[in-house]
Amino acid sequence: MHRPTIFQEDNLDKLVAFMQAHSFATLVSTVEGVPFATHIPLVVTESDGVVTLVGHLAKGNPHWQAFDIAESLAIFTGAHAYISPTLYEKYESVPTWNYIAVHAYGTPKIITFKDAPEQMDQMIDEMVDTYEASYKSQWHSLSGAFRTGMMKGIVGFKMAVTRLEGKYKLSQNRSLIEQHTISDALLQSADPSAQGVGQEMQQNLE
Incomplete structure (x- = not known):
């Protein structure tokens, strides 16, 4: 990802928090x-500075055939907004776009029910705990045949992140006056995404 220095964000805690808050990611591999891209929810955890991504694909999705072989890329994105040149102090200005994106690289390791049933159970539990913890008792109350059939129909994976890149493009290259003008305008927008960028800009200014 092209990351001019002024837009770079490398704070691990901040990036992990962003990934967890925007965990429906785009996973890209070479098939x-x-x-080849798949849009999937991921469980994002961090321990001793190591970030791990956990998820699963339908077995019919050929994407998993790229796992265990080469590096993949998980892309996390949040709110984004058009920035009008009318918000700048200088008349000779052009439009741009503000956004936040985090790229996580690593080699996914395959988890299947046939080869690692305990790991598959753990992966499912982690996803349920993350997205709907109250469903866990229902999942475990289902018949063993049904749960086994569901788990045989997916391919799980765990990806240790070897490279993490954050880009917070929030008008840091503009004057403080312009940054406040832009954030105020976005916060007043009827577009929830624009409001989200305004909030991020406001936090960044603070």
Whole structure:
């Protein structure tokens, strides 16, 4: 990802918090020589400075065939907003876009019910705990045949992140006056995404 120094964000806690808050990610790998993307929810954890991503795909999705072989990229994005040049002090200005993105690189390791049933159970429990903890008792009350059938129909994975890149493009290259003008305008917008960027800008200014 192109990251001009002024937009770089490398604070691990901040990046992990962002990934957890925007955990429906785009996972990109190379399948049969071409880029292949899948949009999936991920469980993001951090321990002793190591970030780990956990998720699963339908077995019919060929994406998992790229796992265990080469590096993949998980892209996390949040609110984004068009920035009008009318918000700048100088008349000779052009439009731009503000956004936050985090890229996580690593090699996914395959988890299957056939080869690692305990790991598959753990992966499912982690996802349920993250997205709907109250469903856990229902999941475990379902028949063993049903749960086994569901788990045989997916391929799980765990990816230790080897490289993490954050880009917070929030008008840091503009004057403080302009940054406040832009954030105020975004906060007053009827667009929830624009409001989100305004809030991020406000926090960044603070």
